[in-house]
Amino acid sequence: MGRVLVVTAVAAERDAVLRAVGSDGAGDADAGGAGAGAVRYAVLAAGAGPAAAAAATAFALAGSGPAPYDLVISAGIGGGIAPHAGIGDTVVASALVAADLGAQTPGESPEGFTDLGTLGFGTAAYPADPDLSPAVAAALGAVRAPVLTVSTATGTAARAAELVRRHPEAAAEAMEGFGVAEAAARAGVPVLEIRTVSNAVGPRDRAAWRIGEALTALTEAFARMVPVLEDGLGARTAERSTAP
Numbered sequence: 001m002g003r004v005l006v007v008t009a010v011a012a013e014r015d016a017v018l019r020a021v022g023s024d025g026a027g028d029a030d031a032g033g034a035g036a037g038a039v040r041y042a043v044l045a046a047g048a049g050p051a052a053a054a055a056a057t058a059f060a061l062a063g064s065g066p067a068p069y070d071l072v073i074s075a076g077i078g079g080g081i082a083p084h085a086g087i088g089d090t091v092v093a094s095a096l097v098a099a100d101l102g103a104q105t106p107g108e109s110p111e112g113f114t115d116l117g118t119l120g121f122g123t124a125a126y127p128a129d130p131d132l133s134p135a136v137a138a139a140l141g142a143v144r145a146p147v148l149t150v151s152t153a154t155g156t157a158a159r160a161a162e163l164v165r166r167h168p169e170a171a172a173e174a175m176e177g178f179g180v181a182e183a184a185a186r187a188g189v190p191v192l193e194i195r196t197v198s199n200a201v202g203p204r205d206r207a208a209w210r211i212g213e214a215l216t217a218l219t220e221a222f223a224r225m226v227p228v229l230e231d232g233l234g235a236r237t238a239e240r241s242t243a244p
């Protein structure tokens, strides 16, 4: 039996995931049948932002007891970055990127910003699970690209343009993925991030956010992911049990 920890920001996102994977009322759920590939899900609403996400993920991983998690998923709604993703799209991360963690370096770097890795204080990006990320993206018909984690949601065209200059491949922005990945990396657990796009990254226009539609898309995405995770994690469990 595989175990998956899903970390969302808010209760509405947690409940959207639980609608797909089933729930025992405590944020835990079994899905994927009862065979060797069956997967048990714990689904958290950690709070918004990378610090809350990292703290909640680390706490959950540390308390996982004798059956550790096989995978951590940062999940929720997100902002889509043109031209790669717009409202209604689903983005599966190829990498989980800290987009505003670093130092302003005017005159020292072309972008006036140096990220944490370049500063020599760690890493500014974690790769998503190299097998499951493409498999899940293919099953969902999703955009697969870097997803940016920011502490301040973008609200101007100038800030959006700056992020695009620094991360031309990025397709989505949200506020938790890198924090989840930081905690998962310390525990040696692979990570995924999935974002259903509720709004465009750019000038703030809260009235244009399509939160209900994005939450419905999140439920649908998880429903379609269940068999993919069952296959992928089942194969790993089988490999572990036959290893000498």
Ligand SMILES: O=C(O)c1cccc(C(=O)CC[C@H]2O[C@@H](n3cnc4c(=O)[nH]cnc43)[C@H](O)[C@@H]2O)c1
Residues within 6 Å of the ligand: 009, 010, 012, 013, 047, 048, 049, 076, 077, 078, 079, 080, 150, 152, 153, 154, 173, 174, 175, 176, 198, 199, 200, 201, 211
């Ligand atoms: O107001 C509601 O009913 C509601 C229901 C579900 C979720 C929300 C949120 O506001 C979630 C905040 C969460 O969403 C991510 N997010 C979404 N769009 C962006 C964006 O353009 N830039 C950054 N983050 C975004 C983020 O991960 C937040 O934690 C409200």
